[in-house]
Amino acid sequence: MIFDDQYQQQRIEKGHALKALGRNPYRHNITKDTSTKEFLECYDYVIQSEEKRDEHKNNTVVGRIKFLRHMGKAAFAKIEDEHGILQIYFSRESIGEEWFAEAKKLVEVGDIISVTGFPFVTKTGELSLHAKVLEIATKSIIPLPEKFHGLQDKELRYRKRYLDMIMNADVRRTFKIRSKIVSEIRHFFEERNFLEVETPMMHPIAGGANAKPFVTHHNALDVDRYLRIAPELYLKRLVVGGFEAVFEINRNFRNEGMDQTHNPEFTMIEFYWAYHNYNDLMHLTEEMFDVLLKKLKLPKKLPYGDMEIDFSKPFRKIGFREALCNIGEVPNEILDDCAQIVAYIKTKGFEVDAKLNLGKLYEELFDLFVEEKLINPTFIMDYPIEISPLARRSEENPSIAERFELFIAGREIANGFNELNDPIDQYERFAKQLQAKNAGDDEAHEMDEDYVQALGYGLPPTAGQGLGIDRLTMLLTNEESIKDVILFPAMKPLTENDELLQKDEE
């Protein structure tokens, strides 16, 4: 039975007692006229005043009791609302003898109360509210965690985020910043005449990235659908249709492992810009970081963990192959031969699949020797064509794609490129991916003929980019785990022990 815990039962009884006194413990007609923050700002002058109180004022503040100190015939409490925390004082004289005696027993930490009264300053100099009226708004029947240490257990914090939020003001702060980041990015693109769109979440073909999709089923049509791994191919269809600058901020779903930087559902912004190229994207990205840091009042040299990240423009740019040699210290002379690369990786003590093609091996080298060293914002330019099936081929060097990725603090933050708009080339690259898939690469791209058809009508020269909102938020809030910037991160369901026993018997 739920709520059968002794403490919860006690509190349920208190709720009944309140009701018996004609005080509904779950009222809905509670209004407040002042937030805790407004109260403190508004009556700041009382601190300077001679009387240390202003009995002509009368305000109603509502909040959750976080601290409660009874002292015989008077009491102090701290009540918290979204914007802050305020001390209130009430006594036998101020709220009435009978109600004071009852409230002493029936009103406790965790309850949401409404108090009406005037500002005054205590002996120790704290601006507080002297309550003349105290009413219960919501009776809380589950006791809060310990007031000093709060809620520490990470598992509980993620599973019961609401409790984490009640107990931890920093958590509320982080998610407010996240909201602000999304809002400012939206503004940034709207101001530049990008159109915000929504494309399907359920795809007949999971395209736009190399990743394992979640599968679901549409009953009426009796077909499987894939939760999208990227919105890319739909957004480019819109550019074919005539929208010259579009963006979408929404969730992608990838059926893969979870760790500090991966959650199965995560938020990306993708944007596509016709008649622009990837250099324009890089400028736009630098500008966006500039604006974000300014709007969030963060310094250009931003501390992150034990690092300091320098966001001064322009960001460093370095070619993919150059990065392997200069940053990864991979000898240049081995880079044209698969066998030598495989041998090199093995001498460094890592496993590698010897059947990989040159592009994939470059990627391995990059992940092993370069990525973690890219602390300050760095654009890595000109990717191998084999690992860039949707990007435009360079005219000077057909083995590379006109593509960049942005790395910050050793992590990939963004990926952008000149879009491949040659339908024949796209068809052939899909065909190659299909071969790889049939050969066992389960992350290779699917053939999407409808998309190739769309290109057949003509995709204008376009550059497009995706940027991970969760990782960006981690960076700007100095959080080390993606779980700390996602309100409800993915967790395994809790199984009851008797269920487990049943499973064992099966």
Added chain:
RNA sequence: GACUCGUUAGCUCAGUCGGUAGAGCAUCUCCCUUUUAAGGAGGUGGUCGAUGGUUCGAAUCCAUCACGGGUCACCA
């Protein structure tokens, strides 16, 4: 998926060499009309994550399982 650390009262945590369960906060009963993690006195509260095993005896040792953290693998 692998390795590793953790899981003890509602919460935060102790628990020695294997000898039968502890503290603080919360809660309950009292005292207290300016407290600040209020204070003082006294109480209640435990299937030590689960299941097996070793042992005269298991929170403690062993095995399996569950969940979580970290590292790695996977993941542009």
